[in-house]
Amino acid sequence: MTLYAVTFYVLAAIVVLSTLLAIIQRQVIHAVVYLIVSFFATGLLFYLLGAPFLAALEVIIYAGAIMVLFLFIVMTVRAESGEDKGEIYQWLPAVILGIISLFVGGVLIFEIPGSKTGLSTGMATPSAFGQFLFKNYWFPVEIASFLLLIGLVGALYLGRRESRKGSEDRR
Amino acid sequence: MLLEWILGFVFLIVKLTIVLIILLTVAAYLVWVERKLLGRIQARYGPNRAGEFGLLQPLADLVKLITKEDTVPQEANKGIFLLAPGVVGLMALLIFAVVPFGSGVTLWGRSIPLVITDLNVGLLFILALSSISVYGIALGGWASNSKYSLLGGIRGAAQMISYEVPMGLSLVPVVMLARSFSLVEITNAQSARPFIFVQPVSFILFLIAALAEIKRIPFDLPEAENELGAGYHTEYSGMRFGLFFLGEYITMIILGSLIAVFFLGGWHGPLLPPIIWFLLKVGIIVFTLIWFRATFPRIRYDQLMNTGWKVLIPIALLNIVVTGALVLGTS
Amino acid sequence: MLIEYLAILIYIAIAVFFALFAIIASALLGQKKPTPLKQAPYECGMTTFGSSFRRIPIKYYIIAMLFLLFDIEVVFLYPWAVVFKEFKMFAFISMAVFLGILVIAYIYIWKKGALEWE
Numbered sequence: 133m134t135l136y137a138v139t140f141y142v143l144a145a146i147v148v149l150s151t152l153l154a155i156i157q158r159q160v161i162h163a164v165v166y167l168i169v170s171f172f173a174t175g176l177l178f179y180l181l182g183a184p185f186l187a188a189l190e191v192i193i194y195a196g197a198i199m200v201l202f203l204f205i206v207m208t209v210r211a212e213s214g215e216d217k218g219e220i221y222q223w224l225p226a227v228i229l230g231i232i233s234l235f236v237g238g239v240l241i242f243e244i245p246g247s248k249t250g251l252s253t254g255m256a257t258p259s260a261f262g263q264f265l266f267k268n269y270w271f272p273v274e275i276a277s278f279l280l281l282i283g284l285v286g287a288l289y290l291g292r293r294e295s296r297k298g299s300e301d302r303r
Numbered sequence: 304m305l306l307e308w309i310l311g312f313v314f315l316i317v318k319l320t321i322v323l324i325i326l327l328t329v330a331a332y333l334v335w336v337e338r339k340l341l342g343r344i345q346a347r348y349g350p351n352r353a354g355e356f357g358l359l360q361p362l363a364d365l366v367k368l369i370t371k372e373d374t375v376p377q378e379a380n381k382g383i384f385l386l387a388p389g390v391v392g393l394m395a396l397l398i399f400a401v402v403p404f405g406s407g408v409t410l411w412g413r414s415i416p417l418v419i420t421d422l423n424v425g426l427l428f429i430l431a432l433s434s435i436s437v438y439g440i441a442l443g444g445w446a447s448n449s450k451y452s453l454l455g456g457i458r459g460a461a462q463m464i465s466y467e468v469p470m471g472l473s474l475v476p477v478v479m480l481a482r483s484f485s486l487v488e489i490t491n492a493q494s495a496r497p498f499i500f501v502q503p504v505s506f507i508l509f510l511i512a513a514l515a516e517i518k519r520i521p522f523d524l525p526e527a528e529n530e531l532g533a534g535y536h537t538e539y540s541g542m543r544f545g546l547f548f549l550g551e552y553i554t555m556i557i558l559g560s561l562i563a564v565f566f567l568g569g570w571h572g573p574l575l576p577p578i579i580w581f582l583l584k585v586g587i588i589v590f591t592l593i594w595f596r597a598t599f600p601r602i603r604y605d606q607l608m609n610t611g612w613k614v615l616i617p618i619a620l621l622n623i624v625v626t627g628a629l630v631l632g633t634s
Numbered sequence: 635m636l637i638e639y640l641a642i643l644i645y646i647a648i649a650v651f652f653a654l655f656a657i658i659a660s661a662l663l664g665q666k667k668p669t670p671l672k673q674a675p676y677e678c679g680m681t682t683f684g685s686s687f688r689r690i691p692i693k694y695y696i697i698a699m700l701f702l703l704f705d706i707e708v709v710f711l712y713p714w715a716v717v718f719k720e721f722k723m724f725a726f727i728s729m730a731v732f733l734g735i736l737v738i739a740y741i742y743i744w745k746k747g748a749l750e751w752e
Contacts, residue, residue: 135640139640139643159380161380161383161442161445161446162382162383165383165386165438165442168435168438172435175431176643179642184422184423184424185424185427185713187424188424188427188428188430188431189427189709191431191432191434191435192427192430192431192434192705192709193702193705193706193709195431195434195435196431196434196435196437196467196705197434197464197698197701197702197705197706198702199438200434200437200438200441200460200464200698200701200702201695201698201699201701201702203438203441203442203460204457204460204690204694204695204697204698205695207445207457207689207690207694208689208690208691208692208694208695209689257423258423258424258427258483258484258712258713258716259482259483259716259717261713262712262713262714262716262717263717263720265713265714266713266714266717266721266724266725266728270728273710273728273732274728274731274732274735276706276710277707277710277731277732277735277736278735280703280706280707280735280736280739281735281736281738281739281742283703284699284700284703284739284742284743285739285742287696287699287700287703288696288742288743288746288748291692291693291695291696291699291748315641315644316644319641319644319645319648320648323648323649323652327652368660369659369660369663369664370663370664370665371660371664372664372665372666372667373660373661373664373666374668374672374673375673376673376674376675377670377673377674377675385657388657389653389654389657392652392653392656393649393650393653396649396652396653397645397646397649400641400642400645419641419642419645420641420642420645422642427712434705447675448675449675449676449677450675450677451676451677452675457690457694460694461694461697461698464697464698464701465697465701467701467705468701468704468705468708471705471708471709472708472711475708475711475712475715476715478712478715478716479715479718479719482716482717482718482719483716484712484716532676532678537676538675538676541660541661541664542656542657542659542660542664543657543660545656545660546653546656546657604751605751608697608749608751609749609751612700612749613744613749616704616740617740620733620736620737620740623711623733624730624733627718627725627726627729627730628726630718630719631722631723631726634719634722
């Protein structure tokens with residue numbers, strides 16, 4: 133095995149393990165921490181596979197921004213670990229979705245012919261990435277900004293309602 | 304072939320170790336410099352007991368921190384309590400990996416770049432790691448099971464994420480002009496003229512946002528001692544507190560280096576050797592930061608949030624558009 | 635080439651080692667005389683009362699949400715900034731539209747009072 137392969141498998145193991153721990157943790161904050169580790173390791177995997185720009189985005193957006201949001205949500209609700217094992221209606225959809233994605237993943241790996249050939253380690257420079265994005269995908273980028281606008285409106289709506297309820301509680 | 308490979312490996316390890324040791328030593332002495340300077344500004348002597356001019360003070364601090372009792376508050380979340388200072392210290396050390404401190408030297412026929420690794424996404428790497436170090440503050444405050452720590456941690460996290468946006472926006476014009484994220488290439492783009500003359504607005508925005516990001520006065524609300532004890536590190540003792548402390552001083556050095564690289568032309572300069580120029584620029588910035596601490600009062604939390612969201616972001620957006628128009632007009 | 639590529643991983647390993655070393659050295663060398671009073675959370679010298687857990691205001695959630703959305707916008711700006719000098723007018727217009735929508739969102743949240751910190 134080459135050094136690359138060793139590094140790859142170590143990182144991949146970290147990703148799988150930390151994601152698993154995030155799922156089975158009862159303490160919510162611990163789950164958040166494991167997810168951060170998982171995203172960070174995924175970022176390193178992207179870097180290893182020659183996509184440094186994506187690696188940075190993975191860490192900035194997922195590990196840096198989304199998980200801060202999760203952390204704040206966990207701190208907003210009562211953060212004590214619940215004793216209940218979770219209702220069946222919470223588990224069932226998760227299990228079904230898990231099995232489906234496992235199946236799809238298996239099909240992708242074993243049935244698609246191209247998936248068995250090893251990737252040669254390439255290097256996508258940031259400017260190549262930018263050119264590609266703006267030559268081929270400038271329109272989706274504009275659409276994305278609309279999506280963000282809608283997300284902003286939704287977040288504000290949720291937050292406003294909650295804040296009024298919160299002030300009533302205090303009184 | 305193999306020999307060549309092993310030799311390269313050894314060189315790399317030696318270089319990394321030397322850089323790390325120098326960085327840690329400078330950070331430790333920065334504590335001394337800050338205390339001495341603050342002392343002189345306030346007409347005191349500052350540390351002067353340990354060694355000549357108190358020069359052995361960092362050593363004394365180290366011995367003290369290592370041999371102190373390592374207390375964990377009851378009902379603290381032990382795992383996370385242990386982890387948090389490590390995250391802060393580690394992220395500070397890692398950011399330095401992309402900072403170029405010289406143009407490169409040749410040793411025994413082998414050219415050694417004076418940067419740990421010249422990532423082609425260096426600038427994004429910095430933003431990514433600084434967004435991770437938010438967790439050190441927030442989790443450290445949360446895990447301590449203390450009211451002051453929790454308040455300090457949340458304040459710190461909200462402050463850091465709020466100022467990450469203007470910090471990111473203020474660097475967009477730099478990338479537009481340099482056409483690269485690599486810190487070496489950004490430095491080289493300024494060989495003729497440092498960006499501070501082309502982008503004064505960006506410079507000021509970055510300075511303010513980065514000051515808030517490293518939680519120095521006038522933005523040290525997460526550790527406002529008259530309201531919160533010591534904020535998020537109230538419950539920490541021994542070397543764990545030491546890591547928070549060290550992290551703060553390393554980030555000061557890093558802020559100095561980043562301003563030098565992004566706006567002051569990095570190691571470029573006439574007459575003197577490159578590395579001296581670099582150290583000089585970093586030194587000036589760090590001195591200014593200490594001077595700020597001696598001069599400015601702490602601002603209020605609503606002022607902090609308003610400045611970030613209502614002043615810095617609009618100016619940064621406007622600055623990007625103006626820069627774009629100017630670049631178009633001149634080319 | 636490979637070595638330079640892996641430099642960052644090696645540096646991470648050394649830095650992790652240092653952080654662990656500092657914490658472990660402190661745990662080994664420091665004295666251990668825990669008393670209940672010493673381990674009580676700090677509260678200005680008074681006896682601690684009540685749970686130290688506080689629910690944080692929903693305000694922080696909104697700040698985190700705004701941060702997430704603006705962070706994504708910033709990240710979209712970066713690949714554009716790198717290629718700006720090559721695409722010239724096209725890049726300027728496409729980003730003007732992008733920033734325009736962002737400014738609409740920004741004005742909206744400002745008018746809605748999400749940026750007010752009481």
